[in-house]
Amino acid sequence: MASFIQLLISGLATGAIYALVAVGFTLLWQTSQTINFAQGEFVMIPAFFVLASMKYLGLGFWPAATLGLIISVLVLGLLFKRIIVDPILKHGVLPLVISTIAFSLFLKEAAKEFYSAQAQPFPPLVEAADVTIFGAAVATQSLVVLGIAILTVGGLQYLLNGTRLGRAMQATAQNPNVARILGIPVERMILLTFMINAGLVAIASILISPIYLAKFTNGETLGLAAFIAAIVGGFNQVRGAIIGGLVLGVVDNMSAAYLSAQYRGALPLFILIAVILFRPQGLLGRAEERTV
Amino acid sequence: MTTRANLIILGLIALALIGLPFILKPYGIFVLSMWAVMSIAALGLNLTLGYAGQISLAQASFFGIGAYTVALLGPLGVPFPLAFLAGGILCFLIGWVLGYPALRVQHHYLAFVTLAFTTLVFLVFRNEEWLTGGIYGVSGIKRPVFFGWSTTKAPDFYFFTLGMLALFSFFVWWMIRSPWGRAFIALRENPVRALSLGVDTRRYTLMAFAIGSALGGFAGGLYAPLVQFIEPNAFALGLSLNILLMVIVGGAGFFAGPFLGALISVLLPEWLRATEGFYLLAYAVLVMVLMAFCPTGLMGLVEKAGLALKRRTKLSEAKAP
Numbered sequence: 001m002a003s004f005i006q007l008l009i010s011g012l013a014t015g016a017i018y019a020l021v022a023v024g025f026t027l028l029w030q031t032s033q034t035i036n037f038a039q040g041e042f043v044m045i046p047a048f049f050v051l052a053s054m055k056y057l058g059l060g061f062w063p064a065a066t067l068g069l070i071i072s073v074l075v076l077g078l079l080f081k082r083i084i085v086d087p088i089l090k091h092g093v094l095p096l097v098i099s100t101i102a103f104s105l106f107l108k109e110a111a112k113e114f115y116s117a118q119a120q121p122f123p124p125l126v127e128a129a130d131v132t133i134f135g136a137a138v139a140t141q142s143l144v145v146l147g148i149a150i151l152t153v154g155g156l157q158y159l160l161n162g163t164r165l166g167r168a169m170q171a172t173a174q175n176p177n178v179a180r181i182l183g184i185p186v187e188r189m190i191l192l193t194f195m196i197n198a199g200l201v202a203i204a205s206i207l208i209s210p211i212y213l214a215k216f217t218n219g220e221t222l223g224l225a226a227f228i229a230a231i232v233g234g235f236n237q238v239r240g241a242i243i244g245g246l247v248l249g250v251v252d253n254m255s256a257a258y259l260s261a262q263y264r265g266a267l268p269l270f271i272l273i274a275v276i277l278f279r280p281q282g283l284l285g286r287a288e289e290r291t292v
Numbered sequence: 293m294t295t296r297a298n299l300i301i302l303g304l305i306a307l308a309l310i311g312l313p314f315i316l317k318p319y320g321i322f323v324l325s326m327w328a329v330m331s332i333a334a335l336g337l338n339l340t341l342g343y344a345g346q347i348s349l350a351q352a353s354f355f356g357i358g359a360y361t362v363a364l365l366g367p368l369g370v371p372f373p374l375a376f377l378a379g380g381i382l383c384f385l386i387g388w389v390l391g392y393p394a395l396r397v398q399h400h401y402l403a404f405v406t407l408a409f410t411t412l413v414f415l416v417f418r419n420e421e422w423l424t425g426g427i428y429g430v431s432g433i434k435r436p437v438f439f440g441w442s443t444t445k446a447p448d449f450y451f452f453t454l455g456m457l458a459l460f461s462f463f464v465w466w467m468i469r470s471p472w473g474r475a476f477i478a479l480r481e482n483p484v485r486a487l488s489l490g491v492d493t494r495r496y497t498l499m500a501f502a503i504g505s506a507l508g509g510f511a512g513g514l515y516a517p518l519v520q521f522i523e524p525n526a527f528a529l530g531l532s533l534n535i536l537l538m539v540i541v542g543g544a545g546f547f548a549g550p551f552l553g554a555l556i557s558v559l560l561p562e563w564l565r566a567t568e569g570f571y572l573l574a575y576a577v578l579v580m581v582l583m584a585f586c587p588t589g590l591m592g593l594v595e596k597a598g599l600a601l602k603r604r605t606k607l608s609e610a611k612a613p
């Protein structure tokens with residue numbers, strides 16, 4: 001039982017990070033039909049911004065993390081939208097998919113060439129310690145990760161549902177033409193979702209890098225996790241992506257412990273295939289009616 | 293372009309491909325053979341993507357399945373042609389079985405299903421050590437001998453792969469001109485209209501996917517004896533993305549697209565070897581720029597240039613008294 005609780009909490013912690021990434025992924029899809037195949041690399045790269053700020057600017061961890069967050073929002077949000085997405089969006093979904101695949105290659109190689117091909121240790125947010133919950137020793141790290149992820153998602157939910165700005169963003173996602181007629185600056189709203197996505201992946205990066213170490217190949221597994229979480233939960237729902245992420249984190253952890261460590265990656269893939277085949281709109285999603 | 297000009301260009305290219313091994317060093321011949329192998333894989337994906345309009349990220353798996361089939365059947369005493377055929381047919385069947393449910397969902401969903409498939413197949417290659425040798429791979433794969441003609445030396449094996457490339461190219465060329473192929477194109481251009489004209493959309497898409505998969509398997513069957521050592525990492529998602537980029541960069545839906553794309557993808561790293569890792573950065577930028585300005589790829593660019601040229605000659609003809 002104790003090990004079950006341990007696995008559950010560490011699974012939820014990883015799942016919460018997946019959820020952050022998946023939420024960003026669905027936001028981009030909802031507002032601009034961008035399927036970002038570079039989302040995994042988006043999580044990999046901010047850790048290197050932080051490490052580079054510490055190494056070359058001599059900053060402490062928290063100032064470096066803040067600077068890393070700002071750089072991420074500018075590069076992965078503003079510049080990504082303006083330089084890569086804008087010129088291609090008019091050509092349709094497929095060229096943009098290809099371009100984000102190329103961009104993921106670019107980010108991966110850039111991290112490898114300009115920083116290091118070796119896995120880099122990343123400072124933990126809190127000192128390693130355990131607390132006991134229901135007789136199970138749980139790493140404080142997991143609890144902190146879970147806490148920050150919940151705060152972030154909660155803040156985002158408040159922004160989207162509780163503020164005028166968030167409602168304008170939702171209107172943009174639902175029907176850009178009507179939103180424009182109602183006087184919502186649609187372009188600015190779309191740009192804003194790109195910057196929010198960049199902020200989410202940067203937070204995810206800072207949370208996950210102490211566990212996985214910062215390495216240029218990290219994006220592959222993280223990207224896959226984000227896709228699976230987004231699709232399992234429902235492509236067109238922020239709620240869905242959160243549930244999808246948490247389910248994925250727990251399933252991943254449990255299957256590694258109880259089924260097979262070699263095939264730990266396989267169960268989520270089977271779930272993904274099953275969901276796509278039998279419930280393509282996702283567990284929580286609405287069926288999408290789009291014109292051809 | 294006229295048929296005659298096309299034939300002349302084709303003849304020149306064929307001459308160059310046959311003549312090159314006599315002036316190249318063994319490594320150059322190896323690179324050229326790799327181009328031929330990759331072209332076959334890209335040719336297959338072009339059927340799925342360029343003609344049937346579906347994004348598949350499973351080509352690396354089929355490539356791997358073909359390669360492992362040839363590598364594992366060889367030591368059991370199965371003659372190469374049989375093992376080679378078995379790899380292709382196995383991929384056709386797996387493609388059919390995978391495509392049957394997967395093509396219910398289309399476009400980006402299909403991309404994700406095939407992405408999951410590639411990752412699963414990679415896990416099987418890596419973990420089933422009794423069959424595939426796990427991370428240690430399979431080494432010492434022999435090159436085939438046909439009626440006393442041994443393809444062990446680089447030029448001989450190159451001519452063999454070139455012959456296979458010609459064969460498969462002719463097959464695909466014939467196919468897209470057959471009523472079948474026209475149905476594929478109708479499907480890509482306007483699926484709703486194709487359906488209303490009585491094209492069984494799902495069956496044709498499935499057929500394109502399965503044949504494309506089989507070509508991936510055949511390419512893998514040539515890859516194994518070419519490199520003579522295979523291991524799971526060669527068939528991971530990276531290869532699928534690479535083949536996808538080949539088709540797109542060359543020009544999806546153009547017959548010559550995959551050949552051109554494979555040429556760039558295989559040669560660029562060799563030319564830019566001096567820059568070490570930076571060629572991938574350059575390649576990524578090239579793809580992004582291409583997508584922004586000409587999403588139909590390099591062949592699309594050629595077509596645009598051809599049209600512009602034609603218009604200009606017409607204009608100057610009109611101006612002349």
